[in-house]
Amino acid sequence: MDELQLLATALDEPDQSPEAVDQGRRRLGNAIHGPARSHRTAWTAGGLGLTAAAAAVVVVVSGHTGPTATPNGPPASVATPGARMSAEQVLLAASSSALATQQGSGMYWHVKMAYIKGYTSDRSHPYTIETWARRDGRSWVRLGSSSGPVRNNDPDGPYGHYADGFDFGADERLTLTQIQKLPTGPAALKARLLSYNRGLPMAPALEGGLVGLLSGTPAPPKVRSAAFRALAALPGVKSLGPVSGGQGLLLRGPSKNMLVVDPRTSKVTGTIEEVVNGRRLYGGNATLVAEWTNELPPVSTPKIGPTEKPRRPSTR
Amino acid sequence: MTADLGRRSRKERKVGVGQVDDDNAVGDAELAAAFRRDPEEFQAVYDRYRRDIFRYVAGRLDRQDADDVTAETFLAAFRMLDRYDPARGALRPWLLGIATNCVARHRRKEARHYRALSRDRPEPTAGSHENRVAAAVTAQRAKPKLAKALLGLSPGECDVLLLVALGQLTHEEVAQALDISYGTVGSRLNRARAKLRQVIDQEDLHG
Numbered sequence: 001m002d003e004l005q006l007l008a009t010a011l012d013e014p015d016q017s018p019e020a021v022d023q024g025r026r027r028l029g030n031a032i033h034g035p036a037r038s039h040r041t042a043w044t045a046g047g048l049g050l051t052a053a054a055a056a057v058v059v060v061v062s063g064h065t066g067p068t069a070t071p072n073g074p075p076a077s078v079a080t081p082g083a084r085m086s087a088e089q090v091l092l093a094a095s096s097s098a099l100a101t102q103q104g105s106g107m108y109w110h111v112k113m114a115y116i117k118g119y120t121s122d123r124s125h126p127y128t129i130e131t132w133a134r135r136d137g138r139s140w141v142r143l144g145s146s147s148g149p150v151r152n153n154d155p156d157g158p159y160g161h162y163a164d165g166f167d168f169g170a171d172e173r174l175t176l177t178q179i180q181k182l183p184t185g186p187a188a189l190k191a192r193l194l195s196y197n198r199g200l201p202m203a204p205a206l207e208g209g210l211v212g213l214l215s216g217t218p219a220p221p222k223v224r225s226a227a228f229r230a231l232a233a234l235p236g237v238k239s240l241g242p243v244s245g246g247q248g249l250l251l252r253g254p255s256k257n258m259l260v261v262d263p264r265t266s267k268v269t270g271t272i273e274e275v276v277n278g279r280r281l282y283g284g285n286a287t288l289v290a291e292w293t294n295e296l297p298p299v300s301t302p303k304i305g306p307t308e309k310p311r312r313p314s315t316r
Numbered sequence: 317m318t319a320d321l322g323r324r325s326r327k328e329r330k331v332g333v334g335q336v337d338d339d340n341a342v343g344d345a346e347l348a349a350a351f352r353r354d355p356e357e358f359q360a361v362y363d364r365y366r367r368d369i370f371r372y373v374a375g376r377l378d379r380q381d382a383d384d385v386t387a388e389t390f391l392a393a394f395r396m397l398d399r400y401d402p403a404r405g406a407l408r409p410w411l412l413g414i415a416t417n418c419v420a421r422h423r424r425k426e427a428r429h430y431r432a433l434s435r436d437r438p439e440p441t442a443g444s445h446e447n448r449v450a451a452a453v454t455a456q457r458a459k460p461k462l463a464k465a466l467l468g469l470s471p472g473e474c475d476v477l478l479l480v481a482l483g484q485l486t487h488e489e490v491a492q493a494l495d496i497s498y499g500t501v502g503s504r505l506n507r508a509r510a511k512l513r514q515v516i517d518q519e520d521l522h523g
Binding site: 001002003004005006007008009010011012013015016020021023024025027028029031032158159160 | 355356358359362363366367370371374375376379382383384386387388390391394395421451452454455456458459462477478480481482509512513516520521522
């Protein structure tokens with residue numbers, strides 16, 4: 001053989017583990033149709049047949065903490081827990097509660113979302129994506145489960161970027177200051193969110209923008225309140241009655257956007273079935289955590305293999 | 317399945333010899349048309365070429381980094397989909413070019429990987445005399461020397477050499493992948509091969 005064949009044989013490696021193959025496939029899948037910010041697609045619709053499954057998702061994965069209401073408690077207009085409220089009642093109640101909720105404090109905005117792909121994943125162990133966005137915009141992500149590595153999620157970093165609560169549209173990443181200065185009137189807020197989602201038709205852009213803001217961003221209380229009022233003014237929002245975590249709402253549109261709103265705490269989790277070009281891509285997702293925290297788990301550094309000794313790196 | 321088609325044709329290629337592989341030419345154009353219509357179809361590109369990309373990257377980085385860079389390659393390719401033109405070449409060279417850029421961002425890790433390999437003791441020989449096993453044994457014995465030689469190559473020489481040896485690209489495809497001239501491919505490859513030959517001897521080549 002010649003020296004090239006010798007080299008090829010010497011450097012030949014067994015193929016990747018099935019886990020690594022699958023992980024790569026999932027990362028690509030997320031980039032194509034998942035949370036990576038440049039590919040946020042239009043919201044989806046469907047019949048009420050999804051409701052049971054979607055509610056099951058929320059039931060299985062709930063365990064979230066959220067903004068806590070002040071000791072003065074929710075406004076009197078909130079119905080007793082478990083009673084059925086109209087969609088408008090739910091949203092207006094949440095709009096008041098939002099004003100009363102403390103924003104929380106911490107160094108990092110922590111979001112954890114669970115993804116269920118209808119036919120492939122185990123609903124009791126959903127695929128999770130967790131992000132931590134520091135106040136200065138630096139970002140970290142953990143994919144798959146709580147035992148995975150925490151990696152750099154900076155938008156200009158080497159690993160691609162997963163939306164972390166500072167991303168507001170296809171290519172709009174706001175600073176924390178800009179988020180805190182979002183409009184506090186429903187009409188102005190709607191206009192701003194539409195401007196961040198110009199690539200989408202109006203209805204999905206609005207609904208997606210409002211729900212995204214409420215479920216996963218550190219928008220301040222007055223902005224959240226305005227977002228609820230904007231949602232309350234949308235036509236065709238249906239109440240699904242009490243579900244785990246609050247009241248279920250179904251937004252109109254060609255896609256199936258189900259929200260769970262807790263009218264007492266104004267906490268919002270979403271369950272979405274995304275459809276692109278008529279083909280369903282996701283089973284659903286739910287926001288498990290969206291809060292300020294001071295804790296960032298240890299960030300992963302590359303492993304050193306058994307034959308390597310740590311050495312001062314030299315240039316080649 | 318298109319993925320199987322890709323694998324079968326890879327086994328038949330000879331390393332280092334300038335064979336043109338048209339097996340996937342029609343397949344690539346179809347794939348490109350499909351993912352232009354529907355981005356979800358890009359998964360088929362991952363299925364078909366993941367192994368080839370990993371084989372190339374795993375020859376340059378340790379396994380964990382190779383897993384990462386393989387995934388990064390497809391993510392980067394997906395973000396650059398509109399820059400792939402089937403008329404200018406096949407998908408594999410394009411993807412290997414992207415992989416090379418990803419590896420370039422990990423030059424220190426690559427150097428560390430080769431330094432580790434160059435310090436390894438050659439493994440004891442196996443008992444079998446079968447040709448295929450002998451070639452592998454011979455190659456394993458030569459591995460530390462080869463790794464040391466790779467450390468002496470310039471980045472450009474290393475890229476060209478490994479795209480040919482591990483990526484199994486022709487000179488034309490290397491030129492496409494790295495966006496350099498055909499002549500530059502030849503001269504870099506010649507220099508790289510000469511440096512390799514300085515460290516290996518007849519015994520390494522013929523067992």
